[in-house]
Amino acid sequence: MASLTEIIESYINELFAEEEERDYVSLRRKELAAFFGCVPSQINYVLRSRFTPERGYLVESQRGGHGYIKILRICYEMPQDKINHIEDIIGDSISEQEAKSILAAFQERGLITSRERLLVEVSLRFTDETGASVFNISPYKRNVLQAELLKRMLGSLALS
Amino acid sequence: MASLTEIIESYINELFAEEEERDYVSLRRKELAAFFGCVPSQINYVLRSRFTPERGYLVESQRGGHGYIKILRICYEMPQDKINHIEDIIGDSISEQEAKSILAAFQERGLITSRERLLVEVSLRFTDETGASVFNISPYKRNVLQAELLKRMLGSLALS
DNA sequence: ATGCATAAGGTCAGTATTCGTCAATATACT
DNA sequence: AGTATATTGACGAATACTGACCTTATGCAT
Incomplete structure (x- = not known):
């Protein structure tokens, strides 16, 4: 049921969990791929889709002899x-x-609670709905408004 | 007479009821649609109209291989x-x-946290500000919108 | 120093899946 | 009859995974 990507993701998460306070892990692409029986570029896919800035990660790497990720x-x-x-x-x-995926990631990281997430979604939905049905705003403009509201709500929590 | 939407809604509710303490249900859109003999987008309709944040639910989904809802x-x-x-x-x-005074009272009674109160205040302010400066809505109409938003946000939290 | 072999990792496009959106139509409720 | 809610289906967009080909670093031999 779990996808290969998810399996590799949780393997990496375990590396982080091994030691509290750990702020990085390093690995070798080819070894990991061999371990999971997949092509090396699958590792890049996992990194690109799971260990993103959005989810709170940065990735550095080096090619050539003694290369690493x-x-x-x-x-x-x-x-x-x-x-x-x-x-x-x-x-x-x-x-x-x-x-929604940003909110899910924020909750995953413990930056917001599920109730806070609910409040944000209610107000995004209200803004979008009202913008569309009452004020006839274009879909693009509604997405601009949503971005502004989301930044304000999450930004206000960042200070508290 | 129960509509298809209601039937699917109660099916999902039963999944939640199967186990007390269950806080999420996961499903595949195509399978569920096939089970009920309808088009897949019917499932989206049920989710959008019944399992809303206003009613205390959040929906996460992923497309593509190993997709889910x-x-x-x-x-x-x-x-x-x-x-x-x-x-x-x-x-x-x-x-x-x-x-503001309602929110203060709710916080005083321990029904909402200070962060939750902040989220509500930020979104009310945003609605009011945008209504005034972008859409030139009358002060009265803005207060109507605020009331609606406030009711939805507080309503979603199932305050006891 | 130079150059080449070797040893990493990166990128991109193709394929198969799976979900979301939107507008049109149908049904049900005042 | 008119409005709100429900249903359908065509189309679009995102995700997972693979494999061929590209780029960059190291280090040894000259």
């Missing part, structure tokens, strides 16, 4: 860093699906 | 008298000051 957990020095990061990942316009 | 129950549905009570308190129109 290093996955780092993003940590914020100051509240402003967190707000900048939020603005980066949301951007100027966002679809409903993108917004 | 996951329905999370965040808050148990609130008894109707509680909802009526909240709607009575808020009414059909509400000023920013009234809204």
Whole structure:
């Protein structure tokens, strides 16, 4: 049932979990691929789709002899860093699906609770619905409004 | 006479009921549609109209290989008298000051956290501001919108 | 120093799946 | 009859995975 991508993802998560306070793990692409019996580029796919800035990770790598892949957990020095990061990942316009996946990732990271997530979704939905049916706003403009609202809501929590 | 939507809704509710404490249900859209002999998009309709954040549910989904739909129950549905009570308190129109004092009272009673209160205030403010500056809505109409949003947000939390 | 062999990792496009959206149509409820 | 809700289906978009081909680093031999 679980996809190969999910299996590799949780394997990497376990590496992080082995030691609390651990802020990076490094690995060799070819070895990991051999271990899971897949092509090496599958590892890139896992990294690109799971260990993204949106989910709080950065990836560094080096080719050639002694090459490696290093996955780092993003940590914020100051509240402003967190707000900048939020603005980066949301951007100027966002679809409903993108917004939902950001919220899911934030809850996963423990940045918001499930009730907080619920409140954000209710207000995004209300804004979108009202914009469409009462004010006849174009879909694009609605996504701009959603991005603005989402940034404000998550940004306000970053300071508290 | 039960509509197809209602039948599918209760089927999903039964999945939740199978086990107390169950906080999510996961399914495949195509399978469920085949089971009920309808088109897959019917499932989306059921989710959008029944398992909404206003009713305490969140829906996560993923397309592509190993795709899925996951329905999370965040808050148990609130008894109707509680909802009526909240709607009575808020009414059909509400000023920013009234809204704030209701939120303060709710926080005082431990029904919402300070972060939840912040989220509500930020989104009310955004709605009001956008309504005024972008859509030139009258102050009265803005208070109507605020009341509606506030009712939905507080209603979603199943306050006891 | 130079150059080449070797040893990493990266990218991209193709294929198969699976879900979402939207507009048109049908049904049910005042 | 008119509005709100329900249903359908065509089309589009996102995800998972593979394999062929590309790029970059190391280090040894000259």
